[in-house]
Amino acid sequence: MKRLNLTCEDIELNQFQKWPLDFLCDFLVNSHHSYIREAIRQLISSCRQSAEGKQLVEKMKKLQSDFEIHMNKEEKFLFPYIKNLVKADLENTDFDVPPFGGLNGPADVMKKEHDYAVTKIKIVLKDSLSNNLELKEFFIKLENFEKNLSHHIEIENNLLFPKAQTLEKKLRNKSKTKNKIAS
Numbered sequence: 001m002k003r004l005n006l007t008c009e010d011i012e013l014n015q016f017q018k019w020p021l022d023f024l025c026d027f028l029v030n031s032h033h034s035y036i037r038e039a040i041r042q043l044i045s046s047c048r049q050s051a052e053g054k055q056l057v058e059k060m061k062k063l064q065s066d067f068e069i070h071m072n073k074e075e076k077f078l079f080p081y082i083k084n085l086v087k088a089d090l091e092n093t094d095f096d097v098p099p100f101g102g103l104n105g106p107a108d109v110m111k112k113e114h115d116y117a118v119t120k121i122k123i124v125l126k127d128s129l130s131n132n133l134e135l136k137e138f139f140i141k142l143e144n145f146e147k148n149l150s151h152h153i154e155i156e157n158n159l160l161f162p163k164a165q166t167l168e169k170k171l172r173n174k175s176k177t178k179n180k181i182a183s
Helices: 013-017 021-046 051-091 104-127 133-182
Strands: none
Touching: 013 133, 021 051, 021 133, 051 104, 051 133, 104 133
């Protein structure tokens, strides 16, 4: 089966508003996280063996490592928790409070990591304003990557996290009310 290679830029932001949170989590992992992994591999391979290219490879490998850690936190902890919230809401059941307590702390950490990644990319772009023609392809790809990443971050920071936090609060309040009635 051929994978659909949609990125966040391919879909208008208001379309994401209509998607259920669990579907949005799956989209972000299956489409955009896959895109990030592949784009960074391509960015690293597009650096030539010039002195500047070698420095860029090192910076991109560090960024790649940071992205892997970040995406693993989302994929293994945060997104499954959001999907469990959706399931609890749909099935009208209680949800398990995660070891990290709730969404507020992790969402704040993810937002800081998003800001860090964009800042690092912008520094690479700014610091590398050379006329090195060997690296022209790299910088074009990096600019496109940064635009796509910014759109992805906007979806998570301004849509996914706030909607999930609202759902979590609703379920916590519902659970408190249910416990008061049972007492």
